[in-house]
Amino acid sequence: MTDDTQALAIGLRQRDPDLLDRLIEQYQQRLYRYLLFLTANPSLAEDLFQETWIRVLERGSQYNGKSKFESWLFAIARNLVIDASRRKKISSLEDLGDPESNAPYDPPDERTSSVLQMLVSRENEQSVQLSLLKIPPYYREVLLLRFNEELALEEIAAVTATPISTVKSRLYRGLAALKTAMTEGAA
């Protein structure tokens, strides 16, 4: 446990409002992007963003400081996404909790795509954004955690509550799926 994470754990246990303000500022971009990648729905991602921080406030005492704070934060957000998908039956999130199932994946419809597309500001990046929507969310998730968040395989395994072998397998398949989707998109 480092001094930083220990101090963080103590602050969260004490529900320090200034600490929470700083954390919200610090992690807003990363957390929102993670939620947006998972849900492909800006409005839902925003709701879950706020709900995640409420959970951090209420369950701050459960953070023991032994792991990275962002891993714990993403795990909370992920559970909220799964809860929301069960409640609202969001098609793009189905199988997030059971990604090894053999059910075929249906990409989100054009309406959902266009909503996410609005968030893309540069044209040359629309291709990857749209390609991401074509691959299953459990691949999107590990790709984001590995290549955007640069989490270690062990940390991704902790966030997704899966064995490291599964994380690796999803990364390999996710990369292949993304390349295929981008190639098809470019054709």
Next chain:
Amino acid sequence: MNDNLHERAQRHLAESIVEGLRPADEAWLREHLAVCPACAREAAATQNVLHALRSVPVSLPRDLAARTQLRVRLRAQQTSPAANGSFWLWVVTAASWLLGVFSAPLVWRGFAWLGANFGLPKLALEFGFVLWWTVPPLLAAAIILHQKALTAEWSNKH
């Protein structure tokens, strides 16, 4: 160059990104990419995918952090025993109960004095004495329950 070499190169390419390669495999891959244009193109394409993935911009909704901070602070206030006043209510209740226990003989004497001087019936005195003890805790309990109901209502709305 046979297919096995290309397959090995593809496998190592993916491994180098996901979990890293042993130095020997890394050296082999470097040599292979130097002489195999098809695999070199594949490596470049993979790097492009990664670069694009890393540079996907996401626009944050307006004031998201500020709105979240406000909501978290409100929730903290609503759920904090010290902040919403119930902590002090409990302290005051406990203090009044302790004072009540120790002052009971004096209070009873006061009621007896009232009875003697104003000719009140004993039943009225006893009823008054019981009310003296029961009304304050009942009021405190009512306030606490009311506050909890308000907190629950606020939580449901937000």
